[in-house]
Amino acid sequence: MRPIAGQKRSAQRRDPAPSRMAYRLQRLWLTPSVRAALRVGLPALVLAVAVGGYLADEGRRDALASIYTDMREKIKNRPEFQVTLLSVEGASPELAEAVRTALALPLPLSSLDLDLEAARSKVAQLYAVGTVDVRVQSGGILQVVIKEREPAFVWRDAAGIWLVDETGKRVAEVEARSDRPDLPLIAGEGADKAIAEARQIFASAGPLLPRLRGLVRMGNRRWDIVLDRDQRILLPTDQPVLALERLIALDQAQEVLARDISAVDLRLQARPSLRLAPYSLAELRRQRGIIPAENDL
Template structure:
């Protein structure tokens, strides 16, 4: 209340002022409630600045000249960074391969050096290197000093495959390793022959392992009809193996040979294709001697 003096100065009259309502207005209340919402605070503190920044950026890049300038600046900056000396590759180091294969790998990689490590397509280069028959696996790494290191797992030849028109070296899976000019170039490797022999290289290795007791006499294996093997020995002897369980059949024959010295006799062919009925084909002289022992006249027989 405020006092009011009359003209005589004797009476005071107080006028009561209306009190201010402390409650917020409806809009203030709503804004306070919104501000207490976490999503609203996030949109206000993050979304609004991002929206403003995006709008300013959109207006700036709407001009073609400014947009082209930004792109060119980015490209120049990226090229300047990628072409720094510490990122340049100038040498290729091939490890795990012979000298001849290393040169073939460098040529097959198809890399134009020096080049930035960012510009090298290592996956494509690795694929081209692994296309070489002599390469089983390749790993490419960029090392310090600008060196591209190529780690090679080389295919190891374990046998020679002779076909009608060529001689190839194969690894244990039957994959081609390299060509040979003559069989004598790798006389230390066992020989297989015939169409489809490379596809059965694993079985051929098992047969060679089973034939270890007579291996010095084994001249090679011949694939017959892409189904089974013939073991060719010296003295023109041949062992005809069955289509299935060939290793077991050969092991039984070798056991018999140890007991009876079968392969040392005048036997031309041992036919094991029928497991229940193996067949021996004797040499002509041995057949005549057998007939004489049975009292059969062989004077008119053909040799």
């Protein structure tokens, strides 16, 4: 339809397409990293600048530190945070006293000042302690729950006489072997490191147990069995239990250990040997004419 003559032409419509700059800004806003930077990064930057400017003054920093210290002191000194009693459970009276001495806590003490992990480490260093758990219970009680090591052997070395558990860990020191006659005796350097083998030897000794006085670790590599009547069984480095079982079978058949011998050497399994006692050796030499009898002199 043509416009009527003399009437002004209506204004042209506005182009709805965005300008190039607006288009680029819209595309940039749709980028996830840019949106995150503007929504999170920019406020965080502003906040950091504000906090940094506030804390730049030393007086303000000291005032904040003083406020924090006062609040912490007020909180930790509240009655509900006070530890007034130390409870040691699962330990003998001697060990319980050793635990109290090791911790040396100046009670009453705020639970916020307690380092439970450091306390647990101190208690765990005691010989007789197997496992330990330290926790603060309601009512202001510091509870120490202990599982003691059970002594399984008496171990004699150059430093003294010790009770050790089935893994070779020291439990306690004793004055004499007679303090624990119910436990088997092991001796020598490195005997505590070969507890498993010693336990197998004791378990296989069977009929020799009434005569068995103990095991001696030789050269930190093998065992000697010590019997009464000053007799010894020299076990090999390899397969000592098998060698002992063979000797026991031989003894039951021929009563080897009932004879006047000082040692049975099993270190060479293919050729075991007997060592005669001094009197028997002298008598054997006399019979063979190696040395004259006393009556012939």
